[in-house]
Amino acid sequence: MQKADTPGLKKVLKPVHLWAIAVGLVISGEYFGWNYGWAVSGTIGFLVATLLITVLYITFIFSFTELSAAIPHAGGPFAYAYRALGPVGGFVSGYATLIEFLFAPPAIAFALGSYVHFLYPAVPVLYTALASYVLFIGINLLGIKESATFSLVVTLLAVGELLLYMGLVAPHFEAANFLADPLPFELPGIFAALPFAIWFYLAIEGVAMVAEEVKDPKRNIPKGYIYGLGTLVLLAMGVMVLTGGVANWQRLSSIDYPLPEALGIVMGRDSNWTQLFASIGLFGLIASFHGCIIGYSRQLFALARSGYLPGFLAGVNARFRTPHRALVAGGMVGCLALLTGTTDQVIILSVLGAVVMYIISMISLFSLRKKEPYLERPFAAPFYPWFPAIALALSAVSLGAIVYYNPLLSIIFFSGLFLMLGVYLLLGKHRRKITGDALLEVK
Template sequence: MLETGRPPVNNSTVGYEKVSDDYLKQRQLKKGAAGWILLAGLGVSYVISGDFAGWNFGLEQGGFGGMLLATIAMAIMYMFMVLSLAELSASLPTAGGGYSYARRALGPWGGYLTGTAILLEYAIAPAAIAVFIGGYVSELVGLDGPLVYLAFYAMFVGIHLWGAGEALKIMMVITALASLAIVVFIVGMIPAFDSNNLFDIAVNTEAAGASSFLPEGYIGIWAAIPFAIWLFLAVEGVPLAAEEAGDPKKDMPKGIITAMLVLLVFGGSVLVLAPGGAGANLMKDHAAPLVGALQHVYGEDSTAATFVNLIGLAGLIASFFSIIYAYSRQVFALSRAGYLPRFLSKTGERKVPAMALIIPGIIGFLLSLTGEGDLLITMAVFGATISYAMMTLSHIILRVKEPDLERPYKTPGGTLTSGIAFLLSIVAFIATFVVSKEAAFWSAVFYAIMIAYFAFYSRHHLVAKAPEEEFEAIAKAESELS
């Protein structure tokens, strides 16, 4: 591995600093902690909270028809992106995930812009989920607010500090319980389904194209997109576990594709059955829509509603728990390579990046105090859609730039598949401005601050020993020799 003691070394874009010989020894994750089944469980757990709360705000924005069309478009985007990531994660299995792929395809700026967008998504998503957890806890015991948010952040950051293997196994159990709650919901709501309930939201006669199917008109489809994304958001985080997988070349594609297929079934079921059984108008702003739908059908104190409320809390916890894992690994990878302060990537005896868990957790808790779940969703989607565009573009570029790269798994349809996902991610990014200019503004401010940090400081202090930087150093050396 190449390194130097004077920044910048290779050009005016980035520079590398000399680090100690034991730098990487202090920044190691636990190998072999996850097989493909655990990875699939991780992918489902990232997202499953979106089935329990948050997606229903899309009904308010676009009615059932707008939310349905938005969900179909986003399901295509996610499925095609997942197929692209399956190839990339098997070819380049590092803890940086999407940042690593963009770093290789687009250079240090592309890598940093992608990694920071992912970090924006993963730092804010748990804050939104904490708000929804508060809603479910309130339904159960009447307690909500900052103390609930703080308790959950402290508890689950603490479990992650215990160790990756232990945390992932606990996450698997919680996800299994959450999946059971969705199955109970599906079985309970099928007999109550009535298609007329889907279209009971009042029609906005002033909106272009308004109808009972699209009560807010065509613009409602755009406005529903961020909430359709909530049904799948964060499944792309599976590759962040690559360095802790048993056999990433085989396990990563199987894990992420399996997770996506499960999520398609779950997402489609709650979207149709909740408003179809209880009415779209009732569901459009309900804090706990699955519980509310069952209560509407079977009564406030029904066994099914109580069960889904209690076990459904596990669904929110599963995503909250697993996205904490995701943001810590993204911070770890960016820090290890010098893009973020290096102390954030240090690991101890348990091979856990403690500061990468704690500091974003504090930021997330402070954001949760706003109590604005829908606003936080839109902010998370802002970062997510930028990263989706960058990752799918990276797939296209690497197919052209490095046709001989070892690809244990190849994306069906190749660059056509990733190209469609790329275009849909641009559409989704624009939709965040339709829903909330305030959310887009604050997301852009955070993004601009992070870009400034890289532009004026960290790009001159990268670490050549980091896996994501090694390729660049080797490529430069080969170019000089030739």
């Protein structure tokens, strides 16, 4: 619990900022990472996987927005699960969300390094990735309004760039390329590709973590989510289909820079358009990297403020009103991940955290509808209970597929969860009710 005289977070964000954060958090998923799905399922198999995951996110976001608008808390999913399911549910949701947002940035940092290396082969990938953490943690320390304005600028540039990319490659699209060996691994391949399809949309739910910094959150959070999701669906489908039809997709299925590589194939690696795209392509990665830093810092801050993590992480800088300690601590974890993992592995860990959180969030929505029928809900999930039920079912299928095809990483993820949960229970922290936070108190 924070002391009364402790500086709080500033309420300055508007719908346009939320759109920028929502799209910015995710848009790097259109630049890289998803193409690993081709390696396990082919183009048609991955298209099927992506359509399934698109349905998951449409139903999930429309359901999740009910929670975000009703309980605008920096903890996001942790806060919803705590209120609906109690301290243990809150802990599990908080752990899963933290893993998602701590391990998404290293994957993006790897891609940033790869894009720079594509342009300047003498520059090592790892050096660029580590430098990215230092630079963008520094930007985030300056304040949420400044960070959100930066997100808006780079997100607009990134969206414009993807539209330019689609315009450049569309004349070179050939259906024969997209349909070449389209479903090499059939149904098992589709299930194996689900985590890479999730990467198209992963982290859009991070908007919930700036809820305490939004003006009129009960009206503006739904707007940010809905506009952001619509933008991302159009970009994801356009980029995936057009890229698969301009070149040999197998050649693009295992690299961190598929878009400039595809453009280099059809227009020449030394083409001015290829070089320009690779240069400004960094904006999409920067937007997501920057947004995920906002996400993990607010999650660390909220968990520490509520007693789930050491209290010093809940410190807020008196001048800039930003959670400076959480920003630095999460950055240290990300840098360690850079030194030990590879892009596809950290993507899987991040997706594991996300899917577990999605499941708990939908269970929390059903629970709160039953426990608190009179809770003010400025936005109600449409087609209830079907939308949250579909999101819950598809999330459970995705979790099963990820665990089946990635047993070692799943063991690491769940071992960490049970170890930390055991410590939490042994210390008796589950018996300490969070006080002084009206948003977490059942009415």
